[in-house]
Amino acid sequence: MRAVRARHAYDGESFLAAGATVLVEGGSIVGVESYGFQVPVDCPVTGHEGTLLPGLIDAHAHLVADSGVSALNRVAGYSAEQIEEVISRALRDQLAAGVTTVRDLGDRRFCVLDRRDRQRSGPVTEPAIVASGPPLTSKDGHCHYMGGEVSGSGEIIGAVAERVERGVDIIKVMASGGVNTPGSDAMLTQFTTAEFQLIVDQAHAAGMAASGGRPHPGARAGRRAARRHESAGDASGGQALLQTGVALQRKGPGVRARVLFLALAQRLAAVTGQGLGLVHVGCQGVGKWPGCHRPSAVSRAGSNPDTWPDYDCLPSLR
Secondary structure (H helix, E strand, O other): OEEEEEEEEEOOOOEEOOOEEEEEEOOEEEEEEOOOOOOOOOOOEEEEEEEEOOOEEEEEEOOOOOOOOOHHHHHHHOOHHHHHHHHHHHHHHHHHOOEEEEEEOOOOOOHHHHHHHHHHOOOOOOOEEEEOOOOEEOOOOOOHHHOOEOOHHHHHHHHHHHHHHHOOOOEEEEOEOOOOOOOOOOOOEOOOHHHHHHHHHHHHHOOOOEEEEOOOOOOHHHHHHHHHHHHOOOHHHHHHHHHHHHHEEEEOOEEEEOOOOHHHHHHHHHHHOOOEEEEEOOOOOOOOOOOOOOOOOEEEEOOOHHHOOOEOOOEEEO
16 A cells, blocks of 8 residues: 645545545555545655646547547548557546546547457557447548448447447447538537337337537537437436536637636636636637637636637636
């Protein structure tokens, strides 16, 4: 057993005013004690000058994308070796950022699922993967090149059954088109209400959840897709989609960030006494939609999202 000790700690629910001593054994946390806790004589202690907190969970990632501009556009052209390196690099970057679990919601032909299975065969130093396999999408629909195209109830049932047989953790469906997939419509849903219902029913029958993706938050299509998921009984996908659609509201040509990071902003502002920086990180709609550009300004803002500036695209907290 070993211990990590810090004067600042967060246990997932509250900050521990007196700090903490975290006991680790066999790669697992076995205890969280006070800062002055007397550890066994043979237990090495590592002091940490920062803040200890539980590992972060990235609830929506595509490990097959390299995080560059238009990353999804390159997924189809990767060789098996190249896509494996992209996945490895993404996992290293996630771990370096404090992420210990990644929910991958769309890979290419089950390559991330295969990586998850290899993780489970022996100890690895990378975030644990929760995998969906290729996302279900319409013919030539958003991310169709990942291998999840379906049309009609028969193919939907077969696709869900294949994922269940392969042991995925969740069923992913591309609820609408995407701006990075030519020929698909980011403002329209890709499936009917009955098809959403079928996907969710098939997933639930297998004892797993379904999740839907809306690549352009704030559009009316996001709310339509969310309502279809909700009516199909998919709380995971529907609520997430609806929350995204509500959080980002259209205002002229821009998208105003209002609610999405409210809880985080309030918590960090309360702890640090500082505001949050908003940094525009680029937009997939540049050159495709009128008025869509890349402002370069960095703005300081308080914890109230109502005071945050408007951008033509979703900003990122830094």
